[in-house]
Amino acid sequence: MQQLVDQIKTIDFQSEIYKDAYSRINAIVIEGEQEAHENYITLAQLLPAQEKELIALSKMESRHKKGFEACGRNLKVTPDLEFAKKFFLGLHDNFQTAAKEGKVVTCLLIQSLIIECFAIAAYNIYIPVADDFARKITEGVVKEEYSHLNFGEVWLQKNFTESKAELEQANRQNLPLVWRMLNQVADDAKVLAMEKDALVEDFMIQYGDALSNIGFTTRDIMRLSAYGLVA
């Protein structure tokens, strides 16, 4: 704890090195929120019975994006959106392909489990080391991300038996991408005082809990979580 306190006191939010790293991390978050917005619109088309709820989630994602744009402006940072688009390309393409094939289970795993858990882990780790402006924004956002994760959990839990095989396949295809993405941002995250180990740990806790809530056994969760750990 004391270590964290000392570290926060020494963060210079206006230093060139901080702002340079922030230009990429902030862009990833902005682009991620934009993609999440679009993904929930697509999910609303795939799940017409839940259209209202999913459109509400997509609107929340738009608000998140605006909030994080304000965080960048507050620090006088220009987000590197080109970098961020490339960062999300793998998950983006897999989501699009699944949507075209009507694979709603895969779409839910990518957006509502993997991306939401990634967001929750990143925001939880960022909050204690954020500047005051960004901390308030991020605290509001992370609460809503839990409700997005919950949407996926509830749907997949209700449809667990029929979804199990597709979930296994989608996990195998997409979890390795998350580790690659984490490795790509680890250096920039560290400049923001976010440790990769802490991000991995928080992600695994959220994702493991989600799989458990859906109906997977501990044994299944171990097996599913092991995919791509060495990527």
Ligand code: Y39
């Ligand atoms: O559902 C959502 O709102 C998720 C799209 C937002 C993604 C956020 C991605 C965070 C990754 C940041 C990596 C920082 C180390």
Ligand code: FE
């Ligand atoms: Fe969001």
Ligand code: FE
């Ligand atoms: Fe979300």
